Amino acid sequence: MKFPRRTAIIGGFLGAGLLGVGFWFARERDRLGHRRLFHLKPDEIGLNGWVKIARDNSVTVAVPRAEMGQGIQTALAMLVAEEMDARWDQVRVEEPPEHVVYRNVDILVDGLPFSPEEVGTVVEVAQWMAGKLGGVLGVNATGGSTSTRDGWLPMRVAGAVARDLLLRAASRKASVPVSDLTVVDGEVRKLDGTKVATFGDLVDQIEDLAVRPPPPLKKPSTFKLIGKPLPRLDVPAKVAGKATFGIDVRLPGMLYAAVRNAPTFGGEALEFTLKQGKLPKGIEKVLVVPGGIAAIGTSWWKANRFLDEGVEVKWQAGLEPRLDSASLWKRYEGLIADGKPALTRMLGSESKPGQVQILTATYRAPYLAHATMEPMNCTARVGPNGVEVWMPNQSPTLMRLIAARTADVPQESAAVHTTFLGGGFGRRAEVDLVRQAVTCALALRDTPVQVLWSREEDIRHDFYRPMALARWRADIYSSAGMPKLAGVSKRQVGQSPTDQFPARVLGLPPQGQPEGNAVENPPYAFPFYRLEAIVADGSVPVGFWRSVGHSHSAFFDESFVDELAAALKKDPFEFRRELLADKPRHLKVLETVAKEAGWGSPLPAGSGRGIALRASFGSIVAQIAEVAVPDGKTLQVKRVTCAIDCGPVVNPAIVRAQMESGIVYGLSAALYGEITLADGAVEQGNFTDYDAVRLADAPAMSVHLVDGGSSFVGGVGEPGTPPIAPAVANAIFAATGKRLRDLPLRLV
């Protein structure tokens, strides 16, 4: 098992005892849990914390991660089922209770905002982690494309331990030595194939058997389920209209709440008056909630309308009530010119050839909203036993913490139930909705209240992908009449979500460090590379938007690499190949996408291909976009070819679907996505002015899985997104000669 360097470094620190807290549960055996941990119904018996079997022969796997479309219920269940030798059609999933064994260790290790190449920074981060995160170390969270990586060993171990128990139970029941038994397709059989027992037959034979240390895990060559495009477990309910999303939660006596958030960021409702002096029929209560005002009643539609028509609110203005996009861009331009970098990083050696030609290019990326299809919501009930929350969310640990704090009860008296998420994309890691819902529920004790935002509230009160500005520079000299690259440097400005998030969620002081993904180095062997990252402060809330900083940095970096290729009179694909000569996995991905897209083959006039590559979340993705600009103004993205090396593939159908998903999500942003500010508030409010790619605009897509021989499990939920914007921008350049350096990409 190879770990990337930064994981090894953190692991080393942990092992050295600098951060003993938390390390123990990184070991798979200690994440096995015990047999009564998982909820048990009368006909079921737990085999360990991750799996139980029932008399009806079903196998139920604990999936503590949020299903937001990425197929994680299916992928994680496959890990357990594989080592158990369960049959796929007997496998179910269930959400387990809150417990440390279910926490996501990889998201902590991978999500830290530090620079892997710098030892000094690693030390600082270790301290940061110890000092600031110690109290909540270990979170059940779904993000950073970490879930499969995190589950890869502990859940396979859980499956192997379960299989061992079943074999011993069958051995005793049938008086056959364990060595003569095996498990095939969800049955214990003799080696000659004779059936001995189904799993369901063994429910009563397990109780007194001790769990033994895990037997060796299967070799990948013997996998029967992992690597197969098995059907997703969540699809039948979703197609029948029976999947329960947060908005579908129905509880006895439940009321609905609509919210208006303060128009400017950081504002609050000070007081309100009812225009008619009293509440109309069907509205039970109007109250101030954190960040805004809520109306609670028997109909959400009515409560939402009442906020518009029946309530006058006095707002406290936010910190920058006059902020607008143009002045913010000016502020960022000032920071690019002379702002002090929070992070400076240099790779390679700087040379000073006499005569250089300087190539500079400045790129812009706007704020972006997540716009999950399911608008923000949370249902809460406060009763004598504490607080209970039903919520589509990406971090039950944080929701529980905030629910308990808001209700002023111990965490043990707070419970969170995670429903299906109608999209997450990072938005649902935030705790604003749980604060508002518990505040409403406190005002009407024992009555469940479902808070739901309108689409307008969702677009205007998001935690946005940061607006960012980058200035790239290359020094090019002439050698024997040929242009040669001396080195490149980039200054980049943007707010830092990893700085803001701990501050707003836990009240920790901001560290002034850039978000780690935004400052990952391009993989290319430049003779010299310098990065200066400047962290902008500001009141606009920024958060984790699918692929986080990769989403804009990939646009800056891969657009500039294309500009460099043109300046050096090289083909964009061949230029990248040269610079990746010492990175065989990247090279294979790049060469695969070029071959599959027919790079270099002729296209009609007005068409062009663009290539881009980005490694993110442990995976390497390259994409080639083919665009047509028939009249010089209208852009059509005709097809996108994608290659990914994500290490071991659990379910290839899901990997392909996630690549298509990442491409479409990134394409919506590249073509249409822009959140602008005026008078301290967001100007957009619905899909009418914050549009998304629809079927008619969606390109034909083909996805190619590349095996680069790595045993490190990469992510797939996010890595499909970063390359698409630069691939399209580079294709527009190829088609028209026009270089677009601002997102969204506009030809006119």
Add this chain to the structure above:
Amino acid sequence: MISLTVNGQARQVDAEPEKPLLWVLREDLNVVGPKFGCGVAACGACTVHVDGAAVRSCSLPLSEAVGKSVVTIEGLGQDGQLHAVQRAWIENQVPQCGYCQPGFIMAAAALLAANARPSDGDIDAVLSNICRCGTYSAIRRAVHRAAAILGGAP
């Protein structure tokens, strides 16, 4: 009281005539398959059939559904069997988060009822719903497959 038929059953609703059908279904009749996405008929997550036609129910007042037959995703299949569109959706493993899919499925079923063999252009024109997970290529395959199933293909 306002009367309408929902998934084959006669229902009586005590709600404001201007209340959108979506909220009548979700709040008054506990039919939660149709989803709230935008409230302005821009995304299609709330699509249901009203007298056989695909309608964005977030923007249809209850008064316009009086006496009509409303079918939601819950009532699309008949005799306990999934509709051909739903079968094709499973075969093609269309849904990701799944939130928009009831709307897409209802829109696709109405399209196929009117046009048994839609071209890609017909599909583009009618299925203007939004899916933020980007399941579009699977949706296109599934619509063609559903057309084939309805045409008698095994």
